Amino acid sequence: MLKAIIFDFDGTIADTLPICFYAFQAVFKDFDNKDCTTDEIKAMFGPSETGIIIENLQNKNHYQAIEHFYKKYDEKHSENNYINEEIKELLQFLKKEEYKLGIVTGKARRSLNISLKYLNMENMFDVIITGDDVNMPKPHPEGIYKALEQLGISASEAIFLGDSDADIHAGIQADVITIGVQWLPNYQTSEFTFEPNLTFYSVSKFKEALVKEEILL
Template structure:
């Protein structure tokens, strides 16, 4: 199971430009890209409160976000070096591949298809396909149930502590990667080669 943003694809520009578009429409100033991306992945903050000053996302915020993101989510999308070959190798080796993302699943399909990765994943689950997004384990459990896979036979790969917490909460092994939106001081791997080794160490 892969997280999408910051793990498979670098969608940093689309995310930060969208958040800044919403902020500007609400009368807030723009924030710097790296700062936004770091906070988006922080499990200890309430994103609605942090970015827009409300306890929960309002209808207006959601509408502004989706309106902009829908138009611009394919702009500046880049697949991280080595990821396309990795998923191709895994698929050829009969792995069941899935995506667990806190993005909207419609956008996730659209974005992954746009960069040529969509066909590799049997399931692409977004926050709108579950009641509780990551770090809650619901998304992970739903993917395991869909494919009748035991948790011992699964692994979740992501660039955020929300991913690791979701996996841990589901009793699933996880790998934290450091090429995404967070800059982890420890317990994270730096390259796709290391990731491939971690995957094959577990499953072979």
């Protein structure tokens, strides 16, 4: 029986990938005088923002660079409205149906909290596992294991949704039903190397499949 729905965040719940790219590009330009493409930034994904900066920035002023990242990340949110009404309605529907909701993301808690505040989703989730909470980022399944443990459910009672190969690989290794999503304007993986159990290109189709009980555990 399906009890919990666990989501990745960037590119899955919110169209925040452009904000991440903007903030990282600002850091590498302002501290290393290096122009990074979005693909170059994307290739660094895995660790939290702090880890990415420490591992990839040549400039040794890591603390200042990390603070600069969060300043730019917050600043870009305040310039735009990143609320997707379909996803907001989906989450409200899932709460009404009494599913437990979770997030497993490589983001640091600080950046996730910025996004959740702007999206008015601060109290929406029953469990949140960030890049700060694990030793091994996705594709390692540690984050999903922690979410399941905190929810008090087994892998057979949960599904995991994500937009990247790392998400799908982590879900497969955690032995949960794994769902690839490409329903926002920006997502990480155009073709999954690791095959998800299902792929959805619209929020409405995912909701319809849930209602019709087409996602079988």
